[in-house]
Amino acid sequence: MINLFVVGISAVLLGAALQLTLPKKASLKLNYLSTAFGSLLVLTSSFLMLLKGYSNTFSFFSPIPLLKVSFHFDSLSEFFTFVISLVALSSAIYSVGYVEELVEEKKNVKLFNLLYSFFFVSMILVVTAWNGFYFLIVWELMSVLSYMMVSFDYKNRENEFAGYLYILMTHLGTAFIVISFVLLFLKAGTFDFNSFEKLSLSPQYALIVALCALIGFGMKAGIVPFHIWLPYAHPVAPSNVSALMSGVMIKTAIYMLLRFYFSFLPNLGINFGIFILTLGTLSALIGITYSFMQKDLKRLLAYSSIENIGIIFMGLGLTIIFNATGHQTLRDFTLVGVLFHTVNHASFKGLLFLASGAVLKSCHTKNIEKLGGLIKKMPTTALLFLIGSMAICALPPFNGFMSEWIVYQSLLSTFKLNNETVRLLSPLFAAALAVTGGLALATFVKAFGISFLGNPRSKHSENAEEVDTFMKTGMWILALTCIIFGIFPGLIFKLTEGFTGYVPTDNLFHLTSLIDGKSSVSNAAVLTALLTVFTISYLLIKADRTVYETWDCGLNEYNPKAQxxxxxxxxxxxxxxxxxxxxxxxxxxxxxxxxxxxxxxxxxxxVTPIFEKYLYLPTALSITKTADFVRSKIHCGNINAYLFYIALTLIATLIYINVR
Amino acid sequence: MEVKLAEFFIALAVFFSITIVASNRLFLGIKSYALQSLSIAAATTLIASIENISHLFVSALLMLIVKACIIPLLLFYVTKKLNIQRKIETNVTIFDSVIFCALIVVFSYFLVAKFNLSSRVLGFNVIPLSISVIIIGLFIMVTRRKAITQILGFLTLENGIFMAEIASTHGMPVFVELGIFMDVLIGVIIAGIFVYRMSETFNDIDTEKLTSFKE
Amino acid sequence: MELIVLLFIPLLGMVASFLPKREYAFLVLSGIDLGIGVEICRKVLEEGRIFALSNYLFADSLSVLLILIITVLSFLAGIYSIPYLSAENVNEKAKSKFYFLINAFIFSMLLTAVSNNLGILWVGIEATTLSTAFLVSFYKNPPSLEAGWKYLIICSVGIAFALFGIVILFFSVAPYLGYEADVLNWTNLMSAATSNKININLAKLAFAFALIGFGTKMGLAPMHTWLPDAHSQAPSPVSALLSGVLLNCAAASILRIGNVLGATGEKEIVSNLLIFFGTLSVFLAGLFLLKQKDYKRMFAFSSMEHMGLIAMSSGFGGMGIFAAMFHMLNHAFTKSLLFMSAGNVLCSLHTREIEKIRGLFKTMPITAFLLGLGTLAITGTPPFNIFSSEFLIITSGFVTHHLWAVGIALAGLTMVFAGLGFHVTKMLFGEPSFEGNREVSFIQLLTPVILLIIVLVGGIYMCQPVEELLNDIQNNVLRFV
Incomplete structure (x- = not known):
């Protein structure tokens, strides 16, 4: 299995290296097909590893002190490898068709290919890293590679800004991650993760570490209020990259948070859980509200990622709460929900980004107001986008429904707890989640309805064409996973068993509620029911179809602007x-x-992005103002003043020496 | 007696550093500097003869030649050649400057008060006095605006160090001493060339005008 | 013997600078010097310290580290200078002056690296100032004259303080050990300090003066004011040497004197002062870098930041020393890379203003990549080597419980990243402000590319001799800091 994994990674790297020697068009095919092949191998091997419960560590020493290049496979990292390679597989196949655009624009395609393949590998390295120092190296490598792809279109001001903001926030986050690792190092003496696992820290110390990790990884995950880079960076990146970034890269942060909160710091208190839960709820609400307001299709999706990360955080918070109160079964069950939503979000958000990339490629615009009527021009893309939208709205029989159902179940199970605060707040959170769900529905009705239904609103959508087979295949893979995971939720339970320890009593098809232990839910049943209803109604109501013109208010000139x-x-x-x-x-x-x-x-x-306007912008401005002031005072250019500083410093130092 | 005399010359050097501060004409400053170097050379000779250290005589001679003659003459030459205005422009009035100098001397004593120093020949006074000459030199550089007065300040500072050397340890090892003299001489020559070039380029050697780097 | 040859070769180079093929002579000589440097490294690793010239010259692992940095970078600067000077249309007379001074500069740096005697060390450091003053004002235009003057005056004052510090240090041990020149040898000073044959109060005073003095030369805030002016005005190969190499020589001198004081048991003063000035430099550099107009000046401020990090890390002691020395090595290569790429931009576009340059990816693609990757490297982004050393610095700060210092430094580093990133992004991205392809010649690109490879490999791999050197510095040479 591990051999399969190594072969997969080497295939990706080899393809990336060999493509440099080929002409542009061929290099593209070679690179993405080898990436697809490699990620397929990685996917298979991680799937097998998960089923067999494989676990192993490979370490290579480096002469740099404290650095140890070590790879580790356990159920959690294998699960994330699985998720990453799943999205990478479809995105790579999709890229064969998609990246041709760059060839036409005379961009440096080979460089882009190289970055893309390396980006995939770096994500795999992140989730298999087993030493803090080494982890930071690959973590930042991943950020830098994605940054380069975000700002690949270097002439564009939007990309310039988005890239800068992204890399700056990431860097800031990394500072906090460094602190959290070093704090653990102080107690453990090494940066190896297994020594972190053996620690037993005092609650206060653990809380500080947990907060630093939250800020650091929260920046990457895009949790409110650290989300501001996300709505800029994800839309401007090429869509195959946005799919990877939004679908899986931000999940690597979730991966590390899971490690921190359940492996390194298993004794976090209930209050921290409530805090995470609150943060998640806020993210979900704020994310989806802003998402609903967007006109840019990809930015809409980016904000919706913030929402989904919020939902994942809600699950995370609940897990911490159950963990702290000792409800083992509930904890395990919720943890499955967290992982389930992670893989689900990866698949449908990946799909949606790829589909919006298809729209972008054939219409050359991301502005929803200029789209319309695409369902006739691009029927497959429309269907795929619809599947993605339904999944993200948590409609059965798709996968989103299952994971959100688990989160709901966990939220409602909190009445079993002895903690008044949680019991008081959980109805509120449940209500907030419900509102989020409603808004998500509205958002994607808007996204799908305005872009794909109706009539074309501009030349852009009038001239749209369906995309090629590669792109369609890529998208279909994710669409199928949306359906498969929806119908066979037991599959995910099986895959996550190693990490969560939750042994489902159910079969593959349905999940049983933990609240009363009786009621259960099955997408297969829903699907069967839906299919039956549709078939029957189709057969019964076979009314004649009459085609009328749309009523145009009697103006006699139909105008798409009236839509x-x-x-x-x-x-x-x-x-x-x-x-x-x-x-x-x-x-x-x-x-x-x-x-x-x-x-x-x-x-x-x-709408005004309030966090930018009232939090980040004033902070940045006051810092630069202070900096300007200090600089103009100190660097006045006058040599007398410079000598005066030396004199003052000398005297101050002499006094210090004398006083000591 | 000779020890007392040597101490007197050291004190005289401090006095001359204050005259440099107090002088409002450039020539007066340069002359004070020459006199300061002369008194240090005298002190050096005295110490050399008390302790019978031959290389200190060399130092005294170098001091006499380089610092009491060559460098002042060089400065005179540059001043005349470049038609530098003879008035010394200051950022702090001369009266205040002298008060400051007094404070500096007090501070230097405070600094070493608890150090329990002893030098071989001279008494306790030498280290604080040389520190005060050094800081006075720096003070001149901070408050005087012309490039040439800054060189003067630097030279005063250098003299302070030399004072400390001969008084505390009877000079540095010979080759170091030679290196230092070389460096000072070359430094002054280079500074002179700079002053020359600046007066050509800027038509002035007021450092107030050299403020183009402000970021 | 090797040490004498090592010093003799740049002197030969000074003579050779009057020959017609002076640039190639310099290249060959600095290549030979590099070879000798490697040989010294081998010998020191095998035999421990080596001495020459009746113990006045010596080489321990710290000197070897400096020698390697000096010789490698001067060789690379030699390669880079050939196309650079011809692209700048420098005439023969000026070229001769350039090579004369640069050889003098390299000689004086090597002298500081290998001198066992504090007096010689001082002479060497002062000589670096004198030899580079004219290199800074090489172009003879008003800004370079101004920069040169400030450099000369401020550094001379600083160095004078350092001399006073050395005098006092001499005074502090002389009553016990006598007044011979040998007393100022590191080896003797160290044994005096460990056997308590030293006036501790005077040693403290000496350290204070030496710290301020050499700190001026090293570019610690608030004595750094000359640094951005001088480093930005000098010709780019010289900027690379000034920023990458010279600052390290000053840093090493401070650390050696701090080591003497530390050996008397006054470790705390040394580490407190180093940490204070280091942290202040990092933070102020961060503030200054947020807004800059001149890109070379910007990189000069970044040198100030890194010197701050080195001082701070040395103050942490123990592993901090290892990290500081590692950082010194990394910074030297990365900063040279940056100054050479910046030099390419200046050479081809003839402007120093960040505002005027846009879309370098189009105008000068390879240089733009070098500049971009170099900036990522210098701001401590993995997988480049500076990340590793910065990470070790932060870790050692936490281990020694200097949380405040690390916190402030992290804030500074973030600002540095924000500032450098912002300005370099502006230069690299956007619609090109210059037409056509203005890429410089192959050799001018070769040197920075070599440096980039070194910087990249150094991020995850450290070759064994370097590891041994750094460990030796931590455990033997500077174990009292």
Whole structure:
């Protein structure tokens, strides 16, 4: 199995190296097909490892002190390897068709290919790293590689800014990760993860470590309020990269948090759990609210990633709570939910990003307001996007439903706990999750409805064409996983058994609620029921079809502009949440001579990103202002002043020496 | 008696450093510097003869030649050649400067008060006095605006160090001493060339104008 | 013997600078010097310390580290200078001056590295200032003159303080050991310090003066003010040597004197002062870097930051020393890489202003990559070597419970990243502000590429001699800091 894994990784690297020697078009095929092949091997090997419960560590010493290059395979890292290679497989196949665009734009395709393959490998290295120092190296390598791809289109100002913000936030996060590792090192004496696992820390110390890890990895995961880079970086990256970034890269942060909170620091208190739960709920709510407001298809998806990370964090918080109160079964069950939602989000968010990439490739715009009617031009993409949307909205029979159901179950199970706070808050959280679900539904009705239904709103969507087979195949793989994981949730339970310790009593098809132990849910049943209902109704209601023209208010000139707009669609919610969204409306009216006759009117409404405007921007501004002040005072250019500093320093030092 | 005399010359050197501070004309400053070097050379000779250390005589001679003659003449030459305005421009008034110098001397004594020093020949005073000359030199560099007065300040500082050397340890090892003299001489020559080039380029040697780097 | 040859070769180079083929002569001589440096390294690793010239010259592992940095970088600077000077249209007379001074510069740095005697060390350091003053103002334009003047004056003052420190140090041991020149040998000073034959109060005073003095030369805040001016105005190969090599020589001198004081049991003063000035430098450099106009100046500020890190890390002691020395090595190579790439930009586009340069990826693709990767490297991004040393520095800070210092330094590092990243991004990205492909010649790219490879490999691999050297420095040479 491990050999299969090594062969897979080497295939990716070899392909990436060999493609450098080929002409552009061929290099592309070689690179992505070898990446696909390699990730398939890695996928298979991690799947087998998970089934067999394989666990092993490989260490290579380095002369640099404290650094040990060591790889570790256990159920958690294998599970994440599985998730990463799954998305990478489909994204690589998709890329064969997608990256051709770069060839046409005369970009340095080979470099891009290289970065892409290395990025995949670096993610695998991150989840198999077993030494803190080495982990940081591959962790930052992963960030840098993704940064390079985010800002690959270097002439574009948007990419420049997004890349800068991303790498800066990541760097800031890394500082906190370093602190958390070093704090563990102080007690353990080495950076090896297995020595971290053996630690028993005092609660306060553990809490500090946990907070540092939360900030550090939270930056990467995109949890509110550290999320600001995400809505910039994910949309501007090429879509195959956004799929990897949004689908799996941010999950590597979840991976490390799971390690921290359940392996290194297993004794975190209930209050920390509540904190994480609250943070998750906030992320989910804020993420989806902003997502609903977006006009840019990919930015909408990026905000929705924040929401889903929020849901994962809710599960994480609940797990910590159950862990602290000693409810072993509930803890294990919720942990499965966390991992389940992780893999689910990877598959449907990957799918959605790939589908939006397909739209972008054939329409050359991400702006929903300019799309429309794509279902006729790109039927397969539309179907795939629909599957992804339904999955992300947690509609049965898709996978999103299953994982969110588990989170709901866990939330509602908190009434069993003895803690008043949790019992008091959990209905609130459940309600918030419900609101999130509702908004998610609205968001994707908007995303799908406005872009794919109706009539084309611009030339962009009028000239759209269906994408090629490679891209379709890539997307189908993820769409199928959405369905498979939905219908066979037991599969995920089986795969996560090693880490969570939860042994399901159910079979592959249905899950039983832990609240009463009786009621259960089965997507297969839902699917059967739905299919039956549809078939019957199709057979019964075979009414004649009559085609009418759309009613155009009697104006006799049908105009696609009369359709519902994305901005209009989200307007009610913008009103309701105007307190936090702070919408800004710009109205531009052009009138003819006669005052009451408007010739043209343009209304734009945007929401204010409050965290940027009221938290990050003022902080950054005050820092730069202080810096300006200090610099202009100190570096005044006058040599007398410079000598004066030396004199002062000398005297101060002499006094210090004398006083000591 | 000779020890007392040597101490007197050291004290005189401190006095001359204050005259440099107090002088409002460039020539006066350079002359004070020459006199300071002379008194240090005298002290060196005295110590050399008391202790009968031959290499200290060499140091005294070098001091006399390099610091009391060559360098002052060089400075005179540059001043005349470049038509430098003779008035010394200061950031702090001369009266305040002298007060500061007094404070510096007090501070130097405070600094070494608990150090329990003893040198071979001279009494307790030498280290604090040389520290005060050094800091006074720095003070000149901080408060005087012309490039040439800054060189003067630096030279005063250097003299302070030399004072400490001869008084505390009877000079540094010979080759080090030679190296130091070489370095000082070359340094002054290079600084002179700089002053020359600057006056060509900027038409002035006021350091206030050299403030183009502000970031 | 090797040591004498090592010092003799740059002197030969000074003479050779009057020959017509001076650039190749320099290349050959610095290549030979590099070979001798490697030989010394081998010998020191095998036999321990080696001495020459009746013990006035010696080489221990710290000197070997410096020798390696000096010789490797001067050789690379030699390669880089050939196309650089011809691209800058420097005339023969100026070229001759350039090579004369650069040889003098290398000689004086080597002298500081191998001198066993504090007096010689001082002469060497002062000689570096004098030899580079004209290199800084090589172009003779007003800004370079101004920078040169400030460099000369501020550093001379600093070095004078260092001399005073040395005098006092001499005074502190002379009553016990006598007034011979040998007393100022490191070896004797160390044995005096460990056997308590030293006036501790005076030694403290000496350390204070030496710290301020050599600290000025090293670029510790707030004595750093000359550094950005001088490093940005000098020709790029010289900037590379100034930033990459010279600062380290000053740092090593401080650490050696600190080691003497530390050996008397006054470790705490040494480490407190080093940590204070180090942290201050890192933080201030971070603040300054947030807004810069001149890219060479920006990299000079980054040198100040790294010197701060070295001082801070040395103050932590123990593993901190290892980390500091490792960082010294890493910084030397990375900063030279950056100055050479910046030199390529300056050479080809003739502007120092960040504002005026956009879209370097288009205008000078390879240089842009070097600049971008170099910036990632210098800001401590893995897998480049500076990350490893910075990580070790942070770890050793935590181990010795200097949480505040590490916290402030981390804040500084983040600001450095923000500032450098922002400005370099501006230069590399966007619509190109210069037309056409303005890439420089192959040799001008070769040197930074070699450096980049070293920097990259150094991130995860450390060859054994280096490891032995660094361990020896930590456990023997500077064990009292």
């Amino acid at each position: 519902y707009t994305a901005t209009g669609f989200s307007q009610p919610i913008r009103r309701i949440f105007s307190l936090i969204l702070k919408p800004v409306r710009r109205v531009d009216v052009r009138r003819k001579a006669f005052k009451y006759y408007t010739q043209q009117m343009k209304v734009e409404e945007e």
